[in-house]
Amino acid sequence: MxxxxxxxxxxxxxxxxxxxxxxxxxxxxxxxxxxESSLHEYYLETYEDAGSVNLVETILLNYRAYDTFGEVMVLYIAVAGILILGEEEKEGEKR
Amino acid sequence: MNVSILVVLVGLYGLTNNDNAIKLLMSLSVMGSGVILLFVTVGYIPGGEAPLMTSHISTVDPLPHSVMITFIVINLATTALGLALIFQLYRRYGTIKVSEYFGGDEKL
Amino acid sequence: MKSPIVKTAGRALTPFVLLYGAYVTLFGVLSPGGGFPGGVIMASGVILILVSHDSEKIKSLVENIEWFDTFGAFAFLLVGLGGLFLSGAYFANLWPRSPVMLILLDIVVSLKVFAGTVALFVYFFKQEVEPSSTE
The missing domain is CATH 1.20.5 (Single alpha-helices involved in coiled-coils or other helix-helix interfaces)
Structure with missing residues (x-):
């Protein structure tokens, strides 16, 4: 060592x-x-059902909205965890 | 693509050879940048333009872009939570050196 | 005490930054952009005026910003549940071939990212760098 x-x-x-x-x-x-992936062709065929011309936005909020929900929850839990750390430290100062 | 692997390796080198906790977090961010570059490169199609369907052009693959938005947000959350934990460690121990958390004798 | 240059520049730039964030959010279906970049741009406008002014009035405005965070997260869930009950699938498109659903989700996501980023910044802004106990 x-x-x-x-x-x-x-x-x-x-x-x-x-x-x-x-x-x-x-x-x-x-x-x-x-x-070229076959998924790309599928997106090009069906993107008009979502009504948007922005393909990234369409995938993010329509095809994979459940993923985006998880992402939003990750950010929410991170913020909540950081604020809980702040709360703990305030209580510790009171004691 | 080779550049992105280089960026990941720079981050990995920083992750192994640092004693400073904030520098470790920065190395994680650098590794994340390399991964983003790699994914966007994999989705590139020759002659493709940005995935906006205003006219009939050949676009790049939009799937890695949307996955990378998710990754950027998760990277932000990880970095923020890590920084908050480093604040707490600094309060408790008065140092941000990782080796001193374990007694201080063993140099990394 | 902040210099008058910083104060004037922060005061003059903040409305435009907020407006640009709202534009990126609302026109995310027609141009590059969307909820996440729009929310972060709006948060940067608020952060600009927070660091350039010391006034207590502005600080009290962002005191309870994490409630907006909670509201945004659960509004996203409610939009998904609306799709589940009205159309039979979680996050189903309620208005086919029209971008209403995307704009709705964009606004909710931008509100959530805006509030989350500002809450993170306010937490780190309040930290003291001196250790309370040195051992």
């Missing part, structure tokens, strides 16, 4: 290099041959 700073840096660099090679090789396989 008595590794010096330089040794540790070299070890980290080697690990990061291995991760980089793995990531580049793993991501290239599905990336090169197939650019």
């Amino acid at each position: 008595k590794a010096s700073g330089l040794q540790k840096n070299i070890l980290t660099m080697a690990l990061l290099l291995i991760i980089a090679v793995l990531l580049i090789n793993g991501l290239r396989l599905e990336h090169e041959d197939k650019r």
